[in-house]
Amino acid sequence: xxxxxxxxxxxxxVKNGLRKRRSKLDLEQFLAIDQKRRDxxxxxxxxxxxxxxxxxxxxxxxxxxxxxxxxxxxxxxMSTRIKVLDEELxxxxxxxxxxxxxxxxxxxxxxxxxxxxxDNVQVRTWGAKPVLDFTPKEHWELGTALxxxxxxxxxxxxxxxxxxxxxxxxxxxxxxxxxxxxxQTMENGYDEVMPxxxxxxxxxxxxxxxxxxEEDLFRLGDSNYxxxxxxxxxxxxxxxxTTLAESDLPIAHCAYTACFRSEAGSYGKDTKGMIRQHQFDxxxxxxxxxxxxxxxxxxxxxGHAESILQKLGLHYRVVTLCAGxxxxxxxxxxxxxxxxxxxxxxxxxxxxxxxEDFQARRAGIRYKPAASKKSRLVHTLNGSGLAxxxxxxxxxxxxxxxxxxxIVPEALRPYMNGQEKIELKKD
RNA sequence: GGAGAGGUAGCGAAGUCCGGCCGUAACGCGCUCGACUCGAAAUCGAGUUACGGACUAAUAAUCCGUACGUGGGUUCGAAUCCCACCCUCUCCGCCA
Numbered sequence: 001x002x003x004x005x006x007x008x009x010x011x012x013x014v015k016n017g018l019r020k021r022r023s024k025l026d027l028e029q030f031l032a033i034d035q036k037r038r039d040x041x042x043x044x045x046x047x048x049x050x051x052x053x054x055x056x057x058x059x060x061x062x063x064x065x066x067x068x069x070x071x072x073x074x075x076x077x078m079s080t081r082i083k084v085l086d087e088e089l090x091x092x093x094x095x096x097x098x099x100x101x102x103x104x105x106x107x108x109x110x111x112x113x114x115x116x117x118x119d120n121v122q123v124r125t126w127g128a129k130p131v132l133d134f135t136p137k138e139h140w141e142l143g144t145a146l147x148x149x150x151x152x153x154x155x156x157x158x159x160x161x162x163x164x165x166x167x168x169x170x171x172x173x174x175x176x177x178x179x180x181x182x183x184q185t186m187e188n189g190y191d192e193v194m195p196x197x198x199x200x201x202x203x204x205x206x207x208x209x210x211x212x213x214e215e216d217l218f219r220l221g222d223s224n225y226x227x228x229x230x231x232x233x234x235x236x237x238x239x240x241x242t243t244l245a246e247s248d249l250p251i252a253h254c255a256y257t258a259c260f261r262s263e264a265g266s267y268g269k270d271t272k273g274m275i276r277q278h279q280f281d282x283x284x285x286x287x288x289x290x291x292x293x294x295x296x297x298x299x300x301x302x303g304h305a306e307s308i309l310q311k312l313g314l315h316y317r318v319v320t321l322c323a324g325x326x327x328x329x330x331x332x333x334x335x336x337x338x339x340x341x342x343x344x345x346x347x348x349x350x351x352x353x354x355x356e357d358f359q360a361r362r363a364g365i366r367y368k369p370a371a372s373k374k375s376r377l378v379h380t381l382n383g384s385g386l387a388x389x390x391x392x393x394x395x396x397x398x399x400x401x402x403x404x405x406x407i408v409p410e411a412l413r414p415y416m417n418g419q420e421k422i423e424l425k426k427d
Numbered sequence: 428g429g430a431g432a433g434g435u436a437g438c439g440a441a442g443u444c445c446g447g448c449c450g451u452a453a454c455g456c457g458c459u460c461g462a463c464u465c466g467a468a469a470u471c472g473a474g475u476u477a478c479g480g481a482c483u484a485a486u487a488a489u490c491c492g493u494a495c496g497u498g499g500g501u502u503c504g505a506a507u508c509c510c511a512c513c514c515u516c517u518c519c520g521c522c523a
Contacts, residue, residue, distance in 0.1 A: 004479095041480055045492045052492090055504050059447035068503090075503035243437090243477090364477095374486055375477085 001208075001362040002103050004034060004096070017106035020323035022115060030099045037092045044085040051078055101211055105358040107323045108295075108332040114322025120335070121322065126306065127315035129339055130398050137404070138342035139396040140273035143169060145404055146422055149274065160271070161263060161278040168422050169392070173281060175415035176388050177256050180283040180308055184385055188304040190254035190285060195234035197257050198225050203237040206363030208329035215264045218278075227260035231284035232382045239288060241364040243375050249367055250289040250297060254385060257282065274389045275347065281388035287381045288365065291357065294379035295332075298354040302334050305350040305385045311411040314394050315339040317346055331356045338390070342397040349390045352383030
């Protein structure tokens, strides 16, 4: 959510941001509603001030036994008028809220112009594509043949877009989670938390999934409980409606959770394999930082996510999302795309974003500067560190051998009882 | 799920029966600044909610409004009365 005052006084910047995002929102309509709201507010508040004054007068008169009937009648009329104005205000407040919730964040000036992911700009690459002297297989083929990935049974248990991990695959999933959490807590300074994976509406409002993106979520019955689409939601909401001390910043949390996405509207996309699932594991990184340093913090966060891929020796590239591809709440996002030889393309494995104060305003996350009396909004950032399932996909495809076996990356072996290779047992 | 108690500032807590300068909200703690001290403790003094609007260069000062878990209702006026819901605690039931 943007600051209404900011929208009022920096209309051109906001309009330019909308244009850059290819948004069709008509800001003028919003500004007209805002003006009307302030006019109504002025009248209503003026009446209330007079009513408050007269109310005090009545209290005094009653105490001294004076007759207050005249004043009471006058106030009756006034209160009726106030009730009408309040009614109108409630409606216009609702409209204002709806509007302000639907305005996306303003892209940072460094965000490139563009329409979709083909316009994203490569920042750097790390490592190199593995040299394979055979035709690489896709992960689902390898994983199924090696007995670790079982999509059919998952479909029986639940439905499509789920997987049953067995044996080495279940263990590798657990190993990856442990490796990621260990690196983020012991080397990169994150405090680990394990939050609920079911959250209420307020939390989803705070991080911006609601009210606009309800169809992406799994909702429990008709309750106001939802399965989280990412740990960003519960972790960011730890500090909802909280004023932190300036000396507390930056706060950095990492969390492993399962994530749940309805994937409505992605029919036919990535239907094979583990790339796009209704349920997947992810280690998430969340930072609450001082507004002055949030772009340095974004680079830091990106580095923390990259460090996992480097330890696993997986080739990747970093891209800056263009304005048209930018998420609703984000001011700037880097995607890390890992190389998948089987698919012969780079695929997103982490997304690192600076939301500036966009989430903090909705969620009410502030800090009190040491010098000032007024609290200010913090900046929030988050990124995957990393998507666990896709990391396994990358390992399978990058470390596959001609005979269909897969080498376990060295960094992962301590977490897998020293296992060096995944292969079919011959008996 | 059943019975009971409760939700008021950073924390604890009074006020609710009987509606009216009681919300910059008693009292206590904490925190900040100052005095005292070589320094500290103790003590004394002062300060310490947020949001919205008006006026502004201002996220300064000032003025106004709103907020006592949330949302409604009654009333000239609600922390206080009425209704619904949410949450916390205690006991019972159930359960990993």
